[in-house]
Amino acid sequence: MNEDAAPASGAAAPGGGSGGGEDMPDWEKRFRAPRVGLPQWALDAPDRSLFVSNATGTFELYTWDRASGEQRQATDRPNGTVAGTLSPDGAWVWWFADTDGDEFGVWRRQPFGGGPDEPAVPGLGPSFPAGLAQGRDGTVVVGRMTEEDGSTIHVARPGAEPVEIYRHRQSAGVGDLSHDGTLLAVEHTEHGDAMHSAVRVVRLDGSTVAELDDTEGGTKELGLSVLGFAPVDGDTRLLIGHQRRGRWEPMIWDPVTGEQSEPDLDLPGDVHAEWYPDASGLLIEHSHQARSELWRYDLAGGTSARVETPPGTISGATARPDGSAEYLWSSAAEPPQIRSSTGIVVLEPPGMRAPSSVPVTDAWVDGPGGRVHALVQTPPDGSGPFPTVFEIHGGPTAHDTDAFAAGPAAWLDHGFAVVRVNYRGSTGYGRDWTDALKHRIGLIELEDIAAVREWAVSSGLADPDRLVLTGGSWGGYLTLLGLGVQPESWAVGVAAVPVADYVAAYEDEMEALKAMDRTLLGGTPQEVPERWSASSPITYVDRVRAPVYISAGVNDPRCPIRQIENYVDRLAARDAPHEVYRYDAGHGSLVVEERIKQVAQEIRFARRHLKPLP
Template identity: 50%
Template sequence: MSRLSRPPHCRTLGHRTDGGWSPPAWEQRFRAGEVEVPEWARDAPDRACVVATVDGRPQVHSWQASTSLLLPATDRPAGTTEATIDPPGDWLWWFDDTDGDEYGVWRRQRFGTPPGRATETPIPLPPAYGAGLHLARDGTGVVGRSDPDHGTTIHQIFLGPLAATSSPVLLYAGDGDAEASALSDDGNLLAVGHAEHGDARHPAVRVLAADTGARVADLTDGPGLGVWALAFAPVPGDTRLLVLHERTGVPRAAVWDVVGGAWRELALDVDGEVADAVWYPSGDAVLLAVDHHARTRLYRHDLRTGRSTVVGPTTGTVEEATARPDGEVWFSWSSAAQPPALRTTRSERPLIVPVGPRPRPSVEVRDVEVEGPGGTIHSLLRLPTGGQAPYPVVVDVHGGPADHRTDSFSPTLAAWVDQGFAVLSVNFRGSTGYGTRWRDGIEGQVGLVELADIAAVHDHLVAAGTLDPARSVLAGASWGGYLTLLGLGTQPERWSLGLADVPVADYVAAYEDETAQLQAFDRALFGGSPEEVPAAYAAASPITYVEDVRAPVLVLAGLNDPRCPLRQVERYVDALRRRGGTVELYQFAAGHGSQVDAERIRQLRLQLDFVRRHLG
């Protein structure tokens, strides 16, 4: 999401043998196939569920490791991204919503069957927002559902011989945010992540008996400290639960015996915070993903010796990973310069090669550290290979806010570099990867804190002669789109243009229309609802500052977006137009962003054209 320096006729074009012209490099990157790390079946590790691109859309596939046979199972027009496989490897499960609105039901079909063949809807419950699905080896499972009228419910479901004569059993019900986080290997214990204490940003964990819903144990670390349940040990009868906590101010992993009460820290003598963790199938080791300095690396922690060793690459970023029964690790890796590849620790060859051409590489990132109002701000800077400083710049604002930009491949950011732009990605306060104090530093001044950090880095690079202040574009999606609109109103002298994708634009109206989970998140972030703390929402809402916006702005909004709903975007656009502002609104038939390559390309073309017209 950014702007351009050279007109499109200056691009280097390749000639096709059919007499037409090949698309530019940036478009080829979007059209290149993608494949996620396979989720293999617990009792049939040769079988796996894979989400991979088919005709420019992500679809669910059956995949056999021994034969490398990849067979599409879905062909939904908007794509399918949420899927799993049952322990025996008999069924693929996938979530069926309407054009990306995230509201729907789970369906399943036999492993190895093509799209539309014998699809079943085995859970006799109404559509809802998903809140977790876990399948046990004995033919039972649990499903979490969130409904605007009934809060969050978690049911035990029966999928074997008892399915025809049994109804789902309610195990948990609550008005607040909750999810089914983990199910024990034998299906007897259920871990629920919840915010019954009123703080969805720092959840607690409750363990229930999966057949009766009786409480087994609770884990909470008190105000301002979250605990997340990840997975039970993959061993029958094992009551150890892998969790993330933040007791030391840096997220770390631990193993908690939910029945015996024993607690074991997974000591890690490296910098950074644990972002995720999975068990090795043997149950005697854990694979840890550690974020540090905008890179993610893997470590194998041996529970017998207490030692941790690096697994896989030590540069770039690992996006996903899974441990196999033989100790092999499958992982997806990329860097800012190198496109993603699905790799394995046993071989240099790709595990699965996506259909289509390999996307062209881009430029490496440079690390930038600037002292800001709240401490040292770490950022990533991409510079074009042509032109000279000061460069026009796209200031890329990440979503979340609990997220961060990494040294990883991005077709969008690479496209702006191709156009002669520098791209600056700031990991402002609110970002993960830099400790809980940094992540929670936005509480009390939501939006304004992040923008102060962005301004500090922007000022530093302008003063250094790297960036051109007269050609500075603010751009982002989701929370990044929100900060883009807020920045245009609160820092009007700084930005030449704005590109806001699926943003929060009117915070009060967004709260009224968004999902219950996001309402709980907002109450935790602001200290209450808009009715309880109206001044806090007004100070953080872009529509409050619409009279001060000077720069032209392009807004993109999904018609079915449940996270940043359309009505509040339209209210902002109407308000800006009434005061004579330059604003264009593009609406697309999807939810919180599109998964379809053609639509993503269309949106980037719109942004390129908008910048060309308004920046010259």
């Protein structure tokens, strides 16, 4: 963080300390340096905020009273806590309590100023979360998903038992509650396409007010997302994200009158928006080619003005009641900061500052489905060809950006170049690029990765005999699939929390992901078995030649442990070189020392199995 900038209201995240770590390598400092997330604030008490920090070595929730400057650690669990929110009046901290990272649990709450936790919605059993909305009269709307019930939505009024108002086998969830608490926006995929949601606005008894469905019953691949009701009493306008022109853009829909309007924005790439607190304008977050920026759009005048931000990536922004904007900014070279459009650093973590890293450069490579964008970093010393890590992002509906990341920086510090590929299926390059990922999943992404690999080798950047394929989650899946489909291309594979046996993963994974997999592959394993087989890493496990390192959370509901064990057993049966690390958490770890341990093991494994570095 910028140690020369003064934090707002004299704020500093809990934890203490003013430096240290002189003998610690820079790559470890980047993980251990305290970080803070973008503070969210109570809608009717804007001086009360909630943020996430790793100041204790584990990511937990913290309260912050901006008026007094007082901060307090609200949660303290062995595997960390990141899912939380404030009640509209700021009186309560809500947080989702799962078991050791399995994402299956219940909402709990505690007073903002501290006190014992209590069940937030008595009467509702454990589930996977599917959204939460709170009214100003104490009414709460809870979205749930379980294997038995599918998607359900429940309304809990003060002093009354929760009442179910929605149920469907397909995935659905709570979008937002209107300012006066009379209307509820629900995102649903009742048409069966889990990649493209429709929006229904209902009353709190579940009766429908209006429906907005750009999929036309599943015949068109156009999705919608709920961005929020106007934050003014009696205003029934709902801000919606749509894809009607091939990218994400905002529009305003009034479900009561049916009126629709769109801001006049001439911006390439994806556009996200949220209301200013008085509903006079929209805070626009514009993402294009792995970078982002902010704009303010005035609804009355139809004019827009850029909010000055440094080059890099905005990883979240919020509009404050005074008209300012707060945002989480970083670049590949510079660590994150919570900044304000007023020019100050809003919240400064304690202790040492994370060392800077290497800027990214852009590579555009012709691939079989169009030009592929890759972000490239090279070690500050030496010249190519380098041993090179292809670090593949998860999702798949996500993308790598020019943002600070301790993992790639660790590889750079050990002499590797790093290439990150925004393959087909990635967001940020238009709807067609994202939606290209159908039926041949995994194989499509690997075609784009292969094109970038060929460019990296032919350009002199990468040493073809020292190429590491790595990634986590979907990136871990692509790693294992790539080692089998492209066995001559990679010297080492490092897969974190991967899909390894797709059919077994489907049988064990959380319900929302089952729906997503059916959409991606066009049916269940029984309906289209050839597609599931063609896209499953275990199909190609006997072709794998590179040494394989796999790490897995034993409580992971997204990439469950059984299907990983199936793959490992197949490697072991033919004495293929591999190493497996199992840890007591879910889909990744929120504990800093655990993450450092994993990265150290990954780099050690790669260096041991590659030709020696010069």
